[in-house]
Amino acid sequence: MDVSIIIVNYNSFRLILSSIESVYKHTIGINFEIIVVDNDSPQRDIERIHEHYSEVIFLKNPENRGFGSGNNFGAKGAKGKYLFLLNPDTVLLNNAIAKFYAFCESNEQVGIVGGNLYDANLQPAFSCWSFLPSLTAEIDFLCFFKLGKILGRVGSFNNTGIPQKVGYISGADLFIPKSIFVKAGGFDEDFFMYYEETELTFRVRQLGYDVMSLPNAKIIHLEGQSEPNDEKVAYRMRKSEKLYYTKTNQRYLIRLSYKVDTFFYTLVVIYNKLKRSPSKVEGYKRKLQLIRKIESL
Numbered sequence: 001m002d003v004s005i006i007i008v009n010y011n012s013f014r015l016i017l018s019s020i021e022s023v024y025k026h027t028i029g030i031n032f033e034i035i036v037v038d039n040d041s042p043q044r045d046i047e048r049i050h051e052h053y054s055e056v057i058f059l060k061n062p063e064n065r066g067f068g069s070g071n072n073f074g075a076k077g078a079k080g081k082y083l084f085l086l087n088p089d090t091v092l093l094n095n096a097i098a099k100f101y102a103f104c105e106s107n108e109q110v111g112i113v114g115g116n117l118y119d120a121n122l123q124p125a126f127s128c129w130s131f132l133p134s135l136t137a138e139i140d141f142l143c144f145f146k147l148g149k150i151l152g153r154v155g156s157f158n159n160t161g162i163p164q165k166v167g168y169i170s171g172a173d174l175f176i177p178k179s180i181f182v183k184a185g186g187f188d189e190d191f192f193m194y195y196e197e198t199e200l201t202f203r204v205r206q207l208g209y210d211v212m213s214l215p216n217a218k219i220i221h222l223e224g225q226s227e228p229n230d231e232k233v234a235y236r237m238r239k240s241e242k243l244y245y246t247k248t249n250q251r252y253l254i255r256l257s258y259k260v261d262t263f264f265y266t267l268v269v270i271y272n273k274l275k276r277s278p279s280k281v282e283g284y285k286r287k288l289q290l291i292r293k294i295e296s297l
Helices: 013-026 045-052 069-076 097-107 135-142 148-152 178-184 196-206 230-247 254-275 278-296
Strands: 004-008 030-036 056-061 082-086 090-092 111-117 173-177 209-222
Touching: 004 013, 004 069, 004 097, 013 030, 013 045, 013 097, 013 173, 030 045, 045 056, 069 196, 082 097, 082 178, 082 196, 082 254, 097 111, 097 148, 097 173, 097 209, 111 196, 111 230, 173 178, 173 209, 196 209, 196 230, 230 254, 230 278
Parallel strands: 004 030, 004 082, 030 056, 111 209
Antiparallel strands: 082 173, 090 209, 111 173
């Protein structure tokens, strides 16, 4: 088996059907299996998955311990040489999986690879970042993402048209050799959601492997549709960010990250006030209020 595609479900049945349909439509030239892991969803429609795709392997995780736990559960019995960890709210636009496979087969130093992600309107979406979360990344954010460009990095989307080394890629489409996934110890299940792929990437890079962005692999990511509550998402992200900095011995950055975010969004509010863009002002004000609320918890 070349590739095991693992999709973790939590009340995302309809999204998963679209994602699987796109996999079968576009994936040719490799042997693959699809493993759907249900993270103990309250909605039980996922149990009808075999009515639509009889060949899909369906696994029920007895409890919901988060995204990383679900992927670890699915990876245990995966037969593929490679694991492709795919979000339920994704749709392949081309033969992305075969492109990942061919690239890794030709580049043994690659530990993780991801493609270019697009939103529903086929506009570039967050796909990667030039740096792992670190002091350098905080400085880059504070400089309005200029540092990465100065150093020749790709930022959040690979517009170069060629493979590029990056800090980490989005967890929506993480392609990794199973041997490296096992060697790194899989996902740290202390993370419930968010930053688990970033922390895994940190450990993969510590092992000496490269993390790559492959722009000719193209995928739609309907970001947020599998968890639409903005405040809940923001709280989980901040909590996971703090955990990441603790796990990677960068606790000093926890407070700095909050200060950088506050300063950045304050500047953006002022900028949009000067541009007389009231809707954007209100939007960024809400983000600023949310950051302050979360940090006060």
